[in-house]
């Protein structure tokens with residue numbers, strides 16, 4: 001496991017602040033999301049019920065995000081990933097599933113402040129109006145030239161996940177978009 | 187701009203979130219098939235002005251393949267549907283007929 005995040009604590013301060021959200025444990029879990037055993041172990045680990053399509057159930061650095069009809073993203077504290085995967089393996093033995101530690105393949109960036117919606121709207125083909133996207137919503141999409149996913153926290157800030165190899169590019173995009181004055185439409 | 191709704195995850199997005207996968211409902215002819223069938227499978231494609239059926243993948247999204255029925259001239263999408271079928275479902279056919287009476291595409295109409 002990596003000891004430092006790709007962006008190494010970088011922060012771009014402003015009316016909308018973009019900052020490295022640090023090391024985050026991430027586990028890709030593929031399988032039958034309707035399976036009772038799968039739902040039970042996810043609940044046991046994160047304390048969260050299975051999210052619906054386009055939703056994430058998160059509390060701090062722990063929770064579940066819906067990635068596709070047969071894929072979940074488990075967020076757990078970075079130091080607990082190996083132990084959590086061992087628990088999943090024990091609980092789902094004999095079932096058709098896959099649980100993989102992807103923590104070091106990813107970067108997590110926080111976008112905070114009143115302009116957070118606009119920063120995302122400038123980069124992603126997603127309707128960021130409050131009635132279309134709110135706290136708990138989760139979206140996989142394209143951010144400029146790279147794939148990315150993001151969700152909104154209860155306080156209206158956003159968390160963006162991208163591949164670690166493009167973390168520099170993603171941070172550059174977000175911090176540049178955050179320097180433009182708000183249009184004020186969102 | 188082409189706007190598609192992925193039937194697998196429910197997201198409605200514009201076309202850069204997706205990737206086109208070519209003509210829909212091809213029958214794969216492999217070893218043992220006739221030369222005509224093999225040529226047809228490999229090389230011959232519809233190129234309509236109007237109703238068309240295609241495969242798409244939600245590449246910057248849930249990652250799943252699906253089918254789309256659309257108009258190549260207007261970019262109007264009649265509907266999207268599961269990849270796990272060899273022909274368009276009746277509701278898609280009905281939706282096209284309602285908007286383009288008399289349409290036909292390969293053996294479908």
Ligand SMILES: [Zn+2]
Pocket residue numbers: 192193194195196197244247248249250
């Ligand atoms: Zn999708």
